[in-house]
Amino acid sequence: MVIPDPRQWVQKHADHLYTYALARLADEHLARDLVQETFLAALQKVDLFRGQSSERTWLTAILKYKVIDVYRKRSSGLQVTRVDPxxxxxxxxxxxxxxxxxxxxxxxxxxxxxxxxxxxxxxxxxxxxxxxxxxxxxxxxxxxxxxxxxxxxxxxxxxxxxxxxxxxxxxxxxxxxxxxxxxx
The missing domain is CATH 1.10.10.10 (Winged helix-like DNA-binding domain superfamily/Winged helix DNA-binding domain)
Structure with a gap:
């Protein structure tokens, strides 16, 4: 099993994670914030990493759920009305x-x-x-x-x-x- 090295995360994975978040949110500042939140969440749970996927895949999965949380928060504040086709x-x-x-x-x-x-x-x-x-x-x-x-x-x-x-x-x-x- 490969042990994650948090000291290398920014250098190895920040660009990939930022591009992933930006493509889904179309907001540069929010994308940067979510990448930082992803690194923080991963750091807090680094001992739970089992090595069943690559470090990048694991970090991207964490970010994916953070992006979905943003979608959920954005949509909960909107008035959803029936859309006429x-x-x-x-x-x-x-x-x-x-x-x-x-x-x-x-x-x-x-x-x-x-x-x-x-x-x-x-x-x-x-x-x-x-x-x-x-x-x-x-x-x-x-x-x-x-x-x-x-x-x-x-x-x-x-x-x-x-x-x-x-x-x-x-x-x-x-x-x-x-x-x-x-x-x-």
Missing amino acids: EPELEFFEAENGHWKEADAPKAFDLEATDPTLRKEMAAILQKCLQKLPTLWLSIFSMKHMDELPSDTICKELKITSANFWVIVHRAKLNLRACIQKEGL
Whole structure:
């Protein structure tokens, strides 16, 4: 078993943990705070580390639960109302459900291997994520970044399954529109 070395955590894992938190919260200060809280929590429980995973995986798991706690706190202060799915009909043809020509997604034409374009895309995505309402960002991050099951997200954030799917759909529409507006 590998024994964790807390003296090396900042050097070895801070950048990874910060990137993980920032991608899910879209808030630089909160991401830094959560990384510090993660190191503190890990330091307090270092004797419980069993070596069943790598040190980085263990620290990331601690951070993941801290991020979920943030989502839970953010959503508990929000007034969750029933979301009406009807406004999305303006984007689709009534007779067949396909995209209307003017609203259809446009190809981004990005070469996945070009690091410059990937970095630019990541910056644009981060900017667009920051524009999402808090609850939408929480749901989108939990579903598409943390890959949590839908029923777990609904339970954690106290929303109905119908509201969940409408919010996911609206978040995707907003992100797509924002990304296209930003020039990709």
